Amino acid sequence: MARTMWDSTVGKKTVMAVSGLIMLLYLVAHMIGNLKIYFGAGEFNHYAHWLRTVGEPFMHYEWTLWLIRIVLVVAVVAHATSAYQLSRRDIKARPSKYVHARPRSSYATRTMRWGGVILGLFIVWHLLDLTTGTVHSGGFQEGHPYQNVVDTFSTWYGDVVYIVAMLALGLHIRHGFWSAAQTLGVGSRARDRALKTVANVLALLLTAGFIAVPVGVMTGVVS
Amino acid sequence: MKLTLRVWRQKNAGAEGAMSTYEVDGISSDMSFLEMLDVLNERLILAGEDPVAFDHDCREGICGACSLVINGDAHGPERTTTCQLHMRSFQDGDTIDIEPWRASAFPVIKDLVVDRSAFDRIIQAGGYVTAPTGSAPEAHATPVPKADADFAFEHAECIGCGACVAACPNGAAMLFTSAKVNHLNVLPQGAPERETRVLDMVAQMDAEGFGGCTLTGECATACPKGIPLVSITGMNKEWLRAARKVGKR
Incomplete structure (x- = not known):
């Protein structure tokens, strides 16, 4: 069965859809968690610490967090690998362009590939900036995420990179969520409008929710 | 002019x-x-x-x-x-x-003529029923619900011209293949090969070097017979169902 899935374009697209939905689920939780920054350093840092103690005493310190991280890494790798392989195949299947070219499909649809690459690069920067602190501006303090976030969004490039990536994320989800539904065979004529609406609402809420953090720092509401 | x-x-x-x-x-x-x-x-x-x-x-x-x-x-x-x-x-x-x-x-x-025999090979892989049908059967011998008959007919309208492939930025044959799969899989005559049909036809489609679906919708816009984009969703559903069933065997 695993072989059948990975060898088929339809199966590989299913891998993309499922891994995409896992990441989407995570992003919803991540976005809600981020908004706690508006309730002050105490609550935000407490929430960050709680993430490490979830499931105790059954789970050891940080076990749950690492479990989530592993699932996410697997999802990112599966998503990117299937996207890369399918894209290679798609480009090969249409080697010569039409002389009379015209823009095909919506902006969100056309930017899925490059949008995905931008998001992949963003994730690397984001982890190096706020998880490991390797490229953090101003001294990175382990266990003080509130201050670290304020540091990042106090630089112009931190704001630009983040906001551009979140706009790319919104576009990616707009086409991706609806497409995942089609790939998994749950779309239908009757459900089409509802699925498109959910995709747009999710894209809008996630983009707005994530961008609210740098906007908070830029306007001085969060400092 | x-x-x-x-x-x-x-x-x-x-x-x-x-x-x-x-x-x-x-x-x-x-x-x-x-x-x-x-x-x-x-x-x-x-x-x-x-x-x-x-x-x-x-x-x-x-x-x-x-x-x-x-x-x-x-x-x-x-x-x-x-x-x-x-x-x-x-x-x-x-x-x-x-x-x-x-x-x-x-x-x-040559010029504007292309070789579309890849479509014939996709049909050969499963776009048929193995039940001997002979001449047109008596209409009441095998009851088909009206909704299923309409659904099958809508997909049977596909004339295999290949406009879907030509319009698709990935050169994918998903709309063509889904029209054939949906047409036969919904009818009782097509039921015995329901799983092998979709698996074999999709495998042949891949083997021919067609691209994959990125849901741009260009195929359904170009289709002269109005095969809807949701046909592809239907084929994906059939494929996943068949992959699960065959995997258990």
Whole structure:
């Protein structure tokens, strides 16, 4: 069965859809968690610490967090690998362009590939900036995420990179969520409008929710 | 009408092709697009030149032989086949670009003619029923719910012209394959091969070098028979169901 899935374009697209939905689920939780920054350093840092103690005493310190991280890494790798392989195949299947070219499909649809690459690069920067602190501006303090976030969004490039990536994320989800539904065979004529609406609402809420953090720092509401 | 045509000319499969420009005059707006090309070809023959090769057969919009990407659109600006497209859809003095279907699974044979036998091999992989049907059976012998009959007929309308592949930015044959799978999988006559049909046809589609679906919707927009995009969703559902069932065996 695993072989059948990975060898088929339809199966590989299913891998993309499922891994995409896992990441989407995570992003919803991540976005809600981020908004706690508006309730002050105490609550935000407490929430960050709680993430490490979830499931105790059954789970050891940080076990749950690492479990989530592993699932996410697997999802990112599966998503990117299937996207890369399918894209290679798609480009090969249409080697010569039409002389009379015209823009095909919506902006969100056309930017899925490059949008995905931008998001992949963003994730690397984001982890190096706020998880490991390797490229953090101003001294990175382990266990003080509130201050670290304020540091990042106090630089112009931190704001630009983040906001551009979140706009790319919104576009990616707009086409991706609806497409995942089609790939998994749950779309239908009757459900089409509802699925498109959910995709747009999710894209809008996630983009707005994530961008609210740098906007908070830029306007001085969060400092 | 006086028109400027820019037509893809290619001597044979191995030759380099290019767009050639032709002027045609005295075109009636009541002519079909293919009749307009016939006028061009008559002149080319009289002038001792090689006529433009293009596929056509019934010229009634039901056989699926005609193709042509006209001004970047498969079958041109109207939602119909090229043979049913009329010159009234164009203006006097227009420049019209005419190109063949573009996909690596549809190699150009000559000028505007492409080899679509990849579609035949997809059909051979499962686009049939193994039950002997003989002559038309008595209509009440096998009851088919009205909704299923309508669904099957909607998909049976596919004439296999390949416009979906030509329009798809990935050169994918998902809409064609899904039309065949949905048509036969919903009917009781097609039930015995329900799983193998979708698995084999999708496998053949991949083997032919067609691309994958990115849900751009271009195929359904180009389809002269109005096969809907949601057909692909239906095929994905059938494929996942079949992969699960066969995996358990």
